[in-house]
Amino acid sequence: MSLIKLQGVSKAYKRGQVQVKALNNIDLTIENQEFVSIMGPSGSGKSTLLNILGCLDQPTSGTYELLGKRVEKINDWKLSDIRNEYIGFVFQRFHLLSNLNALENVELPLIYRGVWGKERRKKAKEALEAVGLGERIHHLPSQLSGGEQQRVAIARALVGNPSIILADEPTGALDSKSGENIMSIFNRLNQELGITIVQVTHEEDIARYGHKIFRLLDGKIEKIEEVK
Template identity: 75%
Template structure:
């Protein structure tokens, strides 16, 4: 079943007097349980595409459907509901609040969803345990390594039980060994919890953790590379 489908997606904007066409008629279908990587050089439209998939931006033209719902027709409040209930976000720079513990950082989106005290803490603790941080949940971000901070960000992303995780260069600020740890966590979430994952990366070795690679160039999908699921493994 298609989780999301984009047809003829364009995105253009003004840069001074110049019109920039960031996306030029993108067609993209992602199924439940997919693990998709989006690759391309700087300026190819990767982040723009991820922002549209994540309902952080709307296309200039084209249609975008999530579970047969037309996203491009939704109002701001409805888009926020989709982001809060359907999508988990993981960014390159973690975006943790420095004065909150790991547990409190994971609790934040649950507060916005109106989940109360004991239940909220239970969900946050389980999410941290799922990424191997059960013994670090009371630490501040400054007391955690870069890899641990990214694991907190992943725990925050999965705390609301999303169908989809969007990751923007999730290993970009990490060394190779820590990157492997993070990608193994993503694989586990995809395989065991059946969470669909879409990541933007410029590193091929990171892209190879998924099932499929979309190669972008100048706002177009240049090619799609299908990886054999039976042989996809940590690299």
């Protein structure tokens, strides 16, 4: 059973009287424990595709199977449960709460799951240690470098033990050395913990950390490239 399977997925938006097709008849399969990259020029549909994969948006037409279950038409409450249970998100701009320290930021997904305080703090600390920030757990985002903030964001994605991590330009706001460190963490999570990684990137060298590259153009998959 494939982890993710899209068949004939399209997504259209209305802009005034004009209908714009962001995705056009996408067929896509991602297997368990794969590390894949999605690339394409601005407006090619990368972010729309990632939003659908993350159950943040639903397709206009087509089917989406996640872990063998059809999810393209289920209600917002169930989509929220799926996101919380199976998916971790990492964003370009980190999206950390400035008034919370690293530990408190990482605890947030567990609060939504109803995990109690002592157990919650233990899991958050372990997640921060897993990304090399065990000594920085009480630092605020303003006291951390960009690379460290992104590692906090990865720990937050990791803390709920997700099947999938979806990353939107995870190195886009970082210098090259910090970007390499982040990709090293993703590789370790993929290889050692078996977490499936799906990242959107515009950087060819970053894309090639994955096993496979889906190249989008005008809302369609133009090419699927195996990385050697």
